[in-house]
Amino acid sequence: MDKADYKDFATKAVHSGQHFDESTGAHIAPMHLTSTYIFTPEKMDRWLNNDREGIYFYTRMGNPTQTSFEEKLAALECMEAGLVTASGMSAIAMALMAATGAGDHIISTKPVYGGTYNLFTRTLPRFGLEVSFVEDFTPAGLEKMVKKNTKVVFFETMHNPCLDVIDMDEVVDWAKGHELMTMVDNTFTTPYLFLPFEHGIDVSLHSTTKYINGHGDHLGGAMTGTKAFIQDVKGSVYQDIGPCPSPLQCWLGLRGVRTLHLRMEAHCRNAMELAKWLEGNKHVAKVIYPGLPSHKDHALAKKYFTKGYGGMLAFEVRGGYKEARVFLDNVRLAEYGVSLGNLDTLVQHPATMTHAKVPLEERMRTGVTDSLIRVSVGVEGIGDIIEDFDRALSLLP
Numbered sequence: 088m089d090k091a092d093y094k095d096f097a098t099k100a101v102h103s104g105q106h107f108d109e110s111t112g113a114h115i116a117p118m119h120l121t122s123t124y125i126f127t128p129e130k131m132d133r134w135l136n137n138d139r140e141g142i143y144f145y146t147r148m149g150n151p152t153q154t155s156f157e158e159k160l161a162a163l164e165c166m167e168a169g170l171v172t173a174s175g176m177s178a179i180a181m182a183l184m185a186a187t188g189a190g191d192h193i194i195s196t197k198p199v200y201g202g203t204y205n206l207f208t209r210t211l212p213r214f215g216l217e218v219s220f221v222e223d224f225t226p227a228g229l230e231k232m233v234k235k236n237t238k239v240v241f242f243e244t245m246h247n248p249c250l251d252v253i254d255m256d257e258v259v260d261w262a263k264g265h266e267l268m269t270m271v272d273n274t275f276t277t278p279y280l281f282l283p284f285e286h287g288i289d290v291s292l293h294s295t296t297k298y299i300n301g302h303g304d305h306l307g308g309a310m311t312g313t314k315a316f317i318q319d320v321k322g323s324v325y326q327d328i329g330p331c332p333s334p335l336q337c338w339l340g341l342r343g344v345r346t347l348h349l350r351m352e353a354h355c356r357n358a359m360e361l362a363k364w365l366e367g368n369k370h371v372a373k374v375i376y377p378g379l380p381s382h383k384d385h386a387l388a389k390k391y392f393t394k395g396y397g398g399m400l401a402f403e404v405r406g407g408y409k410e411a412r413v414f415l416d417n418v419r420l421a422e423y424g425v426s427l428g429n430l431d432t433l434v435q436h437p438a439t440m441t442h443a444k445v446p447l448e449e450r451m452r453t454g455v456t457d458s459l460i461r462v463s464v465g466v467e468g469i470g471d472i473i474e475d476f477d478r479a480l481s482l483l484p
């Protein structure tokens with residue numbers, strides 16, 4: 088059976104893109120810490136004949152571990168090809184820069200991840216790109232914003248930190264009707280919970296720093312899409328700007344993603360149990376988890392994320408900033424820091440950390456109150472996580 092033919096997600100996660108090292112027989116191929124690759128006369132002849140498959144040239148253009156990582160991600164996303172980058176932000180920037188040019192217009196959801204918001208409002212406009220944010224991300228809302236020069240419709244599978252979900256099929260149908268390219272940031276859900284390809288989305292984007300790697304020891308990004316699009320990105324902005332990941336980062340990403348299916352199952356299970364437990368705690372005013380019927384977008388989450396609702400949740404403590412700090416300062420198993428998708432449970436305070444730069448009025452309108460705590464639920468034993476939360480919450484007045 089060819090590795091390309093594997094059907095099951097778990098088999099692809101373990102085997103796709105894995106090639107043992109033919110020179111030594113090493114089961115797990117080593118990474119190649121080299122900047123350049125030597126040309127033999129035979130290799131040069133192949134190169135000149137445009138027979139370049141498997142030929143490495145210079146690490147900015149790729150390395151063998153990178154190829155494996157890209158093959159595996161493309162297989163998991165059921166897309167034709169993949170490309171990895173040094174960070175999630177560079178993946179988003181590269182995909183958009185390849186798909187657009189000065190004078191073009193992009194439509195994006197609001198809210199959007201803070202780094203993406205900065206890219207859209209601070210950097211892309213300097214190069215002649217205009218980005219419009221649309222709160223009513225429905226065909227009717229989008230119709231009001233589309234322009235003659237619109238090229239791309241950008242959205243996220245779940246919005247941070249209140250985990251809103253949009254009706255992606257409606258958006259894709261509308262975009263196709265206007266011949267616009269669609270790009271989704273699939274970081275929170277990963278291909279295990281959501282396959283953009285199955286919904287006709289053109290490009291899937293990731294911060295591989297999060298669930299894809301899952302161990303908190305890697306920084307990277309990825310995009311998957313058609314072979315033509317990926318080749319276009321690689322042959323243009325990617326080569327010219329150089330956002331390539333190091334071989335070590337590719338190795339860590341590739342090693343981590345092999346267990347994605349196992350970890351996502353555990354994240355989803357723990358997050359659901361913790362969300363339900365928090366709902367019954369007297370110090371908690373509100374729990375935000377798309378898997379709970381109380382979530383405003385539960386019906387959409389149920390429609391799109393059939394295997395589970397992910398590992399992210401948020402909750403409001405009774406009180407304000409002071410009470411939130413009591414909880415945050417007193418957790419012991421959970422750690423107080425940004426980022427998400429690691430094996431370990433992480434808690435953070437969006438109002439003073441990830442969303443500190445968002446104006447107060449906007450923060451309040453989007454639910455980022457002073458008492459809101461975001462949790463990236465890890466894969467530890469759920470009993471220990473609950474015990475930790477229970478003890479820290481019991482210290483609240």
Ligand SMILES: Cc1ncc(COP(=O)(O)O)c(C=O)c1O
Pocket residue numbers: 174175176177200202243247272274275293294295296306307308426
């Ligand atoms: C949804 C989302 N997209 C993109 C990024 C950016 O990824 P990176 O930090 O790897 O550049 C993040 C980072 O937190 C994120 O949460």
